Amino acid sequence: MILKKEILDIFKNEMCHQFATVSQDGIPNICNVGAKYIRDDGKIVVIDNFMNKTLANIKENPEVAMLIRREKESYQIKGSAIYLTKGKEFDEAYKWMKNIGEKYPAKGAIIITVHSVYNSVAGSNAGNKVQ
Numbered sequence: 001m002i003l004k005k006e007i008l009d010i011f012k013n014e015m016c017h018q019f020a021t022v023s024q025d026g027i028p029n030i031c032n033v034g035a036k037y038i039r040d041d042g043k044i045v046v047i048d049n050f051m052n053k054t055l056a057n058i059k060e061n062p063e064v065a066m067l068i069r070r071e072k073e074s075y076q077i078k079g080s081a082i083y084l085t086k087g088k089e090f091d092e093a094y095k096w097m098k099n100i101g102e103k104y105p106a107k108g109a110i111i112i113t114v115h116s117v118y119n120s121v122a123g124s125n126a127g128n129k130v131q
C-alpha cells in the first residue's frame with residue numbers, strides 16, 4: 001500500500017513516531033522511533049539501534065502499529081513486520097543509518113508492510129479507516 005500524500009508528509013517530516021508491538025501472550029509495548037523512512041514500494045523501514053522488548057515482540061508476533069502525529073492531525077498505521085539482519089534490504093537500511101551517524105549500531109532493520117490506516121483525530125472522523 002502506498003500511503004496518501006498527507007499521511008506520507010507527516011511520516012517523513014515529523015521527527016519521531018510511536019511504535020507499538022505485542023508479545024505472543026498479548027503484553028503490549030510502545031517505543032519511540034526516529035530512525036525511520038519509507039521505501040518506494042510503500043514499506044516502512046525502522047532501524048533497530050536500541051530495541052529490546054520491541055524486538056522480542058516482533059520475533060513472537062509480527063502485528064504492529066505506529067502512531068504518527070502533527071499538531072492535531074494524527075493517523076494509526078497498522079501492518080506486519082519482519083526483522084532482518086542481513087541481505088539486500090538490510091544492507092540498504094544499514095547504509096541509510098550509518099549515513100546519518102556512524103555512532104548508530106544499526107543492528108537490524110524492521111520492514112513493515114502496511115495493511116491499513118485509521119484517522120486518530122478528535123472529532124467526527126475519529127477512528128475512521130482512511131486507507
Ligand SMILES: Cc1cc2nc3c(=O)[nH]c(=O)nc-3n(C[C@H](O)[C@H](O)[C@H](O)COP(=O)(O)O)c2cc1C
Nearest residue numbers: 016031032033034035047048049050051052053054
Ligand atoms: C526521540 C527518540 C527516538 C528514538 N528512535 C529510536 C529508533 O529509531 N530506533 C531504536 O532502536 N530506538 C529508538 N529510540 C529508543 C526506543 O524508544 C527505546 O528506548 C528502545 O526501543 C528500547 O525499548 P523497548 O524495550 O521498548 O524496545 C528512540 C528514543 C527516543 C527518545
